[in-house]
Amino acid sequence: MASIESIGRVIYESMKIANESKNLNTKIKRLDTMIDMSKKLQEEFIDRGINPLTGDSPQTIIEKAEKAKLENIEIELRKKVEFHLEKARRAQTSKTMISNADKALDELLKFNQEYDYENKELELEIHAFIHKANYEGLVLEAEKFEFKDNVKKAIDKYQEALFFLKRDGIPDEQQQELISSLETK
DSSP states (O other): OOHHHHHHHHHOOOOOOHHHHHOOHHHHHHHHHHHHHHHHHHHHHHHGTOOOOOOOOOOHHHHHHHHHHHHHHHHHHHHHHHHHHHHHHOOSSSSHHHHHHHHHHHHHHHHHHHHHHHHHHHHHHHHHHHHHHHHHHHHHHHHHHHHHHOOHHHHHHHHHHHHHHHHHHSGGGGHHHHHHHHHOO
């Protein structure tokens, strides 16, 4: 059985390292150590009527550590996703835009697998970006053919864009303006 002092020291040192570290895995491991040690403190001492604590209760420490874990994961995830989305926004072609946005989705998947963390709102935002890039890429190709007076290929590309909108899983009523403009073309 560990002493209260040694458990308190581990909790304090873990908190200090978690606050100072730049590495997400180090932060998470140290926050997990704080949680584990707080549970141990609760089970071995507090639950048995020994309560020498003057600071936060073990439960409060656990809640703060859990909150810190989520905040750190979210910050790191957003930083990585934003890196890829910024590259996607600066891309010159829809293919490159989509490729970089797919890398952002890969980051989401990696964080889900590694930290059991999901951000559905961010995922939907990335999917919307990819959808828009796909659509705008098809329309741009059609406009290029139209500019070159290649009517047959322009119509074919406009039809591809229309097909894309009809099959994208978004209700047609929500895209009626885009659909109507393509049908007019």
